[in-house]
Amino acid sequence: MLNSRIPGRNFLFVPGPTNLPDRIVRAMSVASEDHRSPTFPDLVKPLFPGLKKVFGTEKGHAFIFPASGTGGWEAAITNTLSPGDKVLAQRFGQFSHLWIDLCKRHGLEVVVQEREWGTGNDPELIEETLKADKNHEIKAVLATHNETATGVTSDIAAVRRAMDNAKHPALLFVDGVSSVASLEFKMDEWGVDVIVSGSQKGFMLPAGLLLMAASQKAVDAGKSNSGRRAYFEFRDMIAQNANGYFPYTPSVPLLYGLKESLSILFEEGLDQVYKRHHHLAEGCRAAVAAWGLKCCAKEPKWNSDTVTAIVVPEGYDAAKVIETAYKRYNLALGAGLSEVAGKVFRIGHLGDLNELMLLGAIAGAEMAMLDNGIKVTPGSGVAAAQAVYRANPMLKM
Ligand code: PLP
Structure with a gap:
């Protein structure tokens, strides 16, 4: 049993189960x-x-x-x-x-x-x-x-x-x-x-x-x-x-x-659902690039619009980043599985999700990496994703 209440919603960013509307x-x-x-x-x-x-x-x-x-x-x-x-x-x-x-x-x-x-x-x-x-x-x-x-x-x-x-x-x-x-x-x-x-x-x-x-x-x-x-x-x-x-x-x-x-x-329309997932994913990928890190997907043609697996630099343990994100920031990131265990953490960006929700997860991942000594520039991932989102609004006003 948890001995203290964690206020606010848990940030659920594993690639499923996803947020329930x-x-x-x-x-x-x-x-x-x-x-x-x-x-x-x-x-x-x-x-x-x-x-x-x-x-x-x-x-x-x-x-x-x-x-x-x-x-x-x-x-x-x-x-x-x-x-x-x-x-x-x-x-x-x-x-x-x-x-x-x-x-x-x-x-x-x-x-x-x-x-x-x-x-x-x-x-x-x-x-x-x-x-x-x-x-x-x-x-x-x-x-x-x-x-x-x-x-x-x-x-x-x-x-x-x-x-x-x-x-x-x-x-x-x-x-x-x-x-x-x-x-x-x-x-x-x-x-x-x-x-x-x-x-x-x-x-x-x-x-x-x-x-x-x-x-x-x-x-x-x-x-x-x-x-x-x-x-x-x-x-x-x-x-x-x-x-x-x-x-x-x-x-x-x-x-x-x-x-x-x-x-x-x-109601949203399937085409818009697919566009939204692509748009959200582009912001996440921009964040990874701004951190100076690589996606597990070897070439852009393999990029998934529902989940991004991020490779941590050599010598660092992705599992620690996930643990910090969860315990310190109430953010659930996806673990690296099997061959990529400890090497990647995953941000799921699918389901009922918008830009600000995903920016929260990107911010949390950034802080958890910094807390574990990974040298990313503070704010860089969030800023890069914001730029993508501002340049190309997800919804027509
Ligand atoms: N296939 C893929 C691509 C998955 O991501 C998962 C679960 O995450 C499964 C199969 C297994 O599905 P389930 O856990 O619903 O049995």
Whole structure:
């Protein structure tokens, strides 16, 4: 138990869970209700067209499972593949690694291509590998749209082009846990078969809902594969959802929260949501440059608009910066994971966020670095971000 109250709000700048808008908190404050009542479908049914819009699909099926993003990795593979099937995955961060690990635990044969952390998917290598797979043994390509561990965004349209150039029939599975509802996602246009996301990032909700979508091709693959699943069976969900119900007990408050989340996203407009995330991220990157530090993303083309991973100078421990930020300034920064533990700290800039909120986090990170002896010029990061924000207002007046 804390022995003293910390006044003011905690500055939550991990890349998920993100801030809950007050509107969502209020929307979730509901009494329990019967999830088999005749009126329950009035709440449930409109959620699917809303989700499909965010995923960029008209043809696909949207799903709401009571789970988190990790469950979506499992749902994707068990609904479509059989143990022993080959999948192709490139590893360049902790989340692409964990999906590979989950596939192996399910008995899939993973063709793993190592990429430097700080880079993302290499479509040319994917194309070359698929062209060489003359017998079409590779059944799916796994791609992490936004690698949250390193702050790297990959070009999913380019991955699809690579697959098409190779004339390969593999399914395309995408992890969009830290991209969907913050970065543009076009499931149909990019020919994505399964897109996995979660409630606690761009959707501005608590964790607890696995939000995903699957193409008809992916759903049909479940008729003949031998992957074991029960809880995550797409076809059970589709059948029940068609009537506005679920095969098991849903979290009713989270569904009210999702309804509000979709309203908030559409009120702002998805295009503006994406522009805002880019704008906020540009300020954060300007701060990093002004500190004389580097992003973990190796080149600007990899920069993520939802999270920036900042490399601390050699000889300093990023974990100490994170600890100071938390204990001294009530600011939660994201930790470096696995290979980059102690080397980077992360500022999440996604969800319900504006310029002044992010400037607060940049100021806090700057102070925590100074407190740990990292020689950045006081105020330099904040000033650089302010200049970006003043030059290019996020909202039209
Ligand atoms: N994929 C990415 C890119 C993530 O950032 C995360 C979590 O941060 C996950 C998957 C795992 O999602 P969850 O923690 O919701 O299971």
